[in-house]
Structures are given as structure tokens and as C-alpha cells.
Amino acid sequence: MPIMPLRSRRLGLGLAALVGTAAMLAMPTSAQAAGDPATWPCDPSEFCIYHDAQGGGAHYSLADGASNLGALAGGLNDHVWSVKNISGDDWCLYRDADYANEIQVILDGQALDLASPVRDQVSSVEPC
Template identity: 65%
Template sequence: MTIRMRRLALTAAAALGAAVFAVPASASASTTSDPATWPCDPSEFCIYHDVQGGGSHLSLADGVYDLGGVAGGLNDHVFSVKNISGDNWCLYKDAGYENRLLLIPDGAAMDLDAGIAGQVSSVEDC
């Protein structure tokens, strides 16, 4: 085999190897989960420690005056929410429903912006 033929064979083998390991963008797995699968009791408002409805969570029928007083490490750590309560809910920066950060409409399920997620200390229907 000549040097030129060897080079062609190596080039073809490299191209074939690259084709085998290349994954088209459309075939990649989605990084988002279906909010319908996020754990949340029917007709309640849910807050989650992690994005995409992950980590510890609370299913709420009533507001929480101070998230620092409940289990789950959710005070200043609410990274996603799901509202299937039938009412709008508000997130507050401070305990005691002070300094509203965001209103979550009924039917919404979303990840929160990190700036908001790191500040939520109380929640209530509003």
C-alpha cells in the first residue's frame, strides 16, 4: 500500500469513527421534565428545593408564615414551584408575608430565577 493510499484509508477510518460517535442535536435527551410528573398533592401549591420539581418539597393548602421553621431546607431555597390550587400564590422575601417577590398564577409550574429562588422566606395564596 502506498503512502497516499494509507492516508486515504486513515482519513476514511477517522471520518467513519466520527460519524459513529456523532449524535444529532435532535436526538439529544431533553433537560426538562414534565411538570405533570412533579410530586404535588391535588389542589395544592407546591414548592421545591431543586429545579424541575426536584429535591425536598412541600404541598401546601395554606400559607407558610416562615419557611425557616419547617423541615426541608426550603427557606431561601425554593428553586421551582407548581400551582394546581385553584388560586394565585405569592412568594415573599421575608417571613410574615413581607416584601412580595412574585405572584404564581393558578396552573403555573416553573423553575424560578436564581435571584428569586435564593430569597423566598414565606408563601401564601393571594
């Protein structure tokens, strides 16, 4: 095997690194796909709440309010980390069951991860 001059080896290694970097940048990641609210599961014309960020985990598609998330399966009481509103109405999030102590309004068309401490306090939701 012939020995390449040092300059040629550096050029070859530099090109290989550049090609590898370009290939990594062109590949979509699962985090990007999960972050697209269009892919979050939610029935048309409803308000959706999710146990995890980015529309993940247990979720509910709601046409009417939920007066006590603690009464529903899925562990969403005090653990609503993301929401998607395609209901046609604004929705209110409440700190307590039975629609008491409003903490945030989600406008129609919004899909977002809730910030702390709101995400750890939601106990009921309804159109408002």
C-alpha cells in the same frame, strides 16, 4: 493485515465519528428528564415549593399557605429555588414570614426555577 489506502481510512474514521455523534444525540440525558416540570413531584391541585432547581430536593405540596417556612423542616426558608403551581389559584411569594413584603406572583399552571435574588428570599407563601 492489508494496508488500506489513506482515503479509505479517512472515510472509515469519518463514518465512525458520524455514527458515534448520532448515537450521543439520540440518548436522553438525566438533565432533560429532570427539567420536565411534569415529572416534578407535586400533589394534584396543590402549590409546590422545592429546595433545589428543576423541582429537586426537599419539597412541600401546599393546599393552604405557609406563614413561616423557617418553622418547617427541609431548609426551605430563604431557599426556594423552584415552584410548581397546579392549585387552580395564583400564589404569592413573600420576603418575610406572616405574608409580609410580596416579591413575586406565581400564576396557576406555572412551573419554573426562581431567579436570584427571589429564590434566596422566600419566607412565606399563600394563595392570592
